[in-house]
Amino acid sequence: MIFEIVILAMIAAFLGMRLYSVLGQRAEHEEEVIPNRFDSGEQAQQQAEARPQPTAQVIDLPRNPNLHPSVEQGVRAIAAADRSFDLLSFIEGAKGAYAMVLEAFWKGDKETLRELCDLDVYRSFAGAIDARVEAGHTLDNKLIRIEDATVRDAELDGRTARVTVLFVSDIAAVTRDAEGNLIAGSLDDAIESRDIWTFSRQVDAAGPDWILDETDEG
Numbered sequence: 001m002i003f004e005i006v007i008l009a010m011i012a013a014f015l016g017m018r019l020y021s022v023l024g025q026r027a028e029h030e031e032e033v034i035p036n037r038f039d040s041g042e043q044a045q046q047q048a049e050a051r052p053q054p055t056a057q058v059i060d061l062p063r064n065p066n067l068h069p070s071v072e073q074g075v076r077a078i079a080a081a082d083r084s085f086d087l088l089s090f091i092e093g094a095k096g097a098y099a100m101v102l103e104a105f106w107k108g109d110k111e112t113l114r115e116l117c118d119l120d121v122y123r124s125f126a127g128a129i130d131a132r133v134e135a136g137h138t139l140d141n142k143l144i145r146i147e148d149a150t151v152r153d154a155e156l157d158g159r160t161a162r163v164t165v166l167f168v169s170d171i172a173a174v175t176r177d178a179e180g181n182l183i184a185g186s187l188d189d190a191i192e193s194r195d196i197w198t199f200s201r202q203v204d205a206a207g208p209d210w211i212l213d214e215t216d217e218g
């Protein structure tokens with residue numbers, strides 16, 4: 001289905017909920033605090049000075065049923081290049097990004113989509129929104145639940161990290177006309193959606209944000 005975060009408010013207080021949660025927080029011997037994109041420079045510096053520096057390059061991956069063995073090498077490469085990356089935190093953040101992007105698309109919120117997506121993905125969403133508006137249609141959709149989020153691929157391309165996630169979700173989809181009349185769908189009958197989204201981030205970027213740079217159907 002149509003569809004430097006959806007880990008990438010996925011505007012002041014609203015922006016505070018954006019893709020900073022898609023960041024992994026990597027634990028060494030103590031929990032590290034990773035500044036989000038809206039911390040001041042002074043706050044970020046204080047946090048960086050406070051946390052311990054890694055003493056080894058050993059990358060320990062957590063046990064994670066969502067991690068397919070074939071992507072382990074890519075995940076390790078990303079974690080070695082970005083010591084703040086934590087896979088489990090990334091997956092949870094990716095779920096939040098997924099929900100934010102879907103909600104923005106359904107509402108026709110281009111500004112939010114522009115914040116969370118790269119240019120090509122944004123243009124695709126914006127084009128679909130324009131076509132919907134021209135037809136006089138609105139979407140009254142609801143994300144019921146995310147059944148699963150599985151990492152399907154991970155790679156470090158130069159200094160760009162990319163992680164691909166398969167989302168399996170239940171969505172109630174309703175399309176209405178300009179008068180609010182039901183055209184298609186039902187809020188009572190959720191349908192399964194399988195979406196493959198790829199998030200990317202420059203590992204040496206000052207900010208922690210991931211962005212959505214590719215979408216596909218599962």
